[in-house]
Amino acid sequence: AQRVTQPEKLLSVFKGAPVELKCNYSYSGSPELFWYVQYSRQRLQLLLRHISRESIKGFTADLNKGETSFHLKKPFAQEEDSAMYYCALKLRASGGSYIPTFGRGTSLIVHP
Amino acid sequence: DVKVTQSSRYLVKRTGEKVFLECVQDMDHENMFWYRQDPGLGLRLIYFSYDVKMKEKGDIPEGYSVSREKKERFSLILESASTNQTSMYLCASSLRLGQGRTEAFFGQGTRLTVV
Numbered sequence: 590a591q592r593v594t595q596p597e598k599l600l601s602v603f604k605g606a607p608v609e610l611k612c613n614y615s616y617s618g619s620p621e622l623f624w625y626v627q628y629s630r631q632r633l634q635l636l637l638r639h640i641s642r643e644s645i646k647g648f649t650a651d652l653n654k655g656e657t658s659f660h661l662k663k664p665f666a667q668e669e670d671s672a673m674y675y676c677a678l679k680l681r682a683s684g685g686s687y688i689p690t691f692g693r694g695t696s697l698i699v700h701p
Numbered sequence: 702d703v704k705v706t707q708s709s710r711y712l713v714k715r716t717g718e719k720v721f722l723e724c725v726q727d728m729d730h731e732n733m734f735w736y737r738q739d740p741g742l743g744l745r746l747i748y749f750s751y752d753v754k755m756k757e758k759g760d761i762p763e764g765y766s767v768s769r770e771k772k773e774r775f776s777l778i779l780e781s782a783s784t785n786q787t788s789m790y791l792c793a794s795s796l797r798l799g800q801g802r803t804e805a806f807f808g809q810g811t812r813l814t815v816v
Contacts, residue, residue: 598741623804633744633791633807675743679803684751686732686797688759689805693743 593678595692602666603700610661610695612650612676621679622659623689624650628672636661636674646670666699673697704728707792707808714815720779722811724792731797733775734805735759735767738789747790750775751797782815789813 594613602608614620624636637645639652639659650661659676676692708723726733732751736744736759746759748767756767764786768776775794779786789812793805 595743625805632809633793635804638804677805682749682751683757684755684797686749686751687795687803688734688746688749689793689795690746691736691744693741 593676593690593692595674595676595695597695598693599696599698601698601700604668605665608661608663608666608670608697608699610674610676610697612659612661612692614657614659614676614678616657616678616680618681620652620654620659622650622652623677623679624648624659624661625675625677625691626672627675633675666697668699668701671697671699705792705794705806705808707790707811709811710809712811712813714779714782714813716783716815718779718782718815720782720813720815722777722779722790722792722813724775724777724794724808725773726775726794726806727773728794728806729772730794730806731772732795732805733769734793734795735765735775735777736791736793737761738791738810744791747777779813782813784815787813787815 622639626636627633677689679687682688705726734749735747750769766778792808795805
């Protein structure tokens with residue numbers, strides 16, 4: 590099955606510490622991956638896309654096809670980074686469309 | 702700015718009731734999705750639609766149906782609500798593949814409690 594695995598349900602760090610949220614995927618084609626974030630009482634929203642190779646709010650993620658991973662990293666965590674993070678894989682579907690398929694999510698808590 | 706709006710933020714329904722969850726998007730997106738969000742299980746796809754009147758089952762369609770009569774509106778129907786359908790329901794929309802940025806845009810969610 591083509592899927593996304595986030596092995597950590599919870600990641601707890603102190604402000605200023607480095608953060609790495611793990612994501613592994615299983616996909617037979619050329620994958621397109623995303624990280625989504627959900628802050629408390631806010632809607633789920635896109636954080637970054639691997640094809641953009643961008644840094645958003647200090648976060649970066651590199652696609653490693655050899656290890657089938659797309660880990661999210663930030664060198665210095667901030668309290669406002671506390672949120673639920675979901676890794677997502679774009680799967681081909683009917684009608685020329687795609688389906689975002691999500692991992693189970695990792696809750697990041699950044700302590701002061 | 703894309704807007705995906707779900708008709709209710711909170712709903713409380715009785716077991717056996719027929720429940721309608723409504724979702725509207727204003728960006729002319731072809732794709733629309735209904736997910737269920739449960740702690741420890743992440744987002745699980747219930748149904749999706751890639752065009753008006755077109756629908757495809759997701760991973761957990763049992764006990765649910767959908768309707769898409771207009772492009773902007775995608776309704777989720779619980780035919781006979783049960784307590785195990787108590788959950789947060791998220792609607793999302795996106796452009797069809799190949800039309801530019803194809804990330805999903807989400808509604809604010811509907812917290813459904815079945816008693």
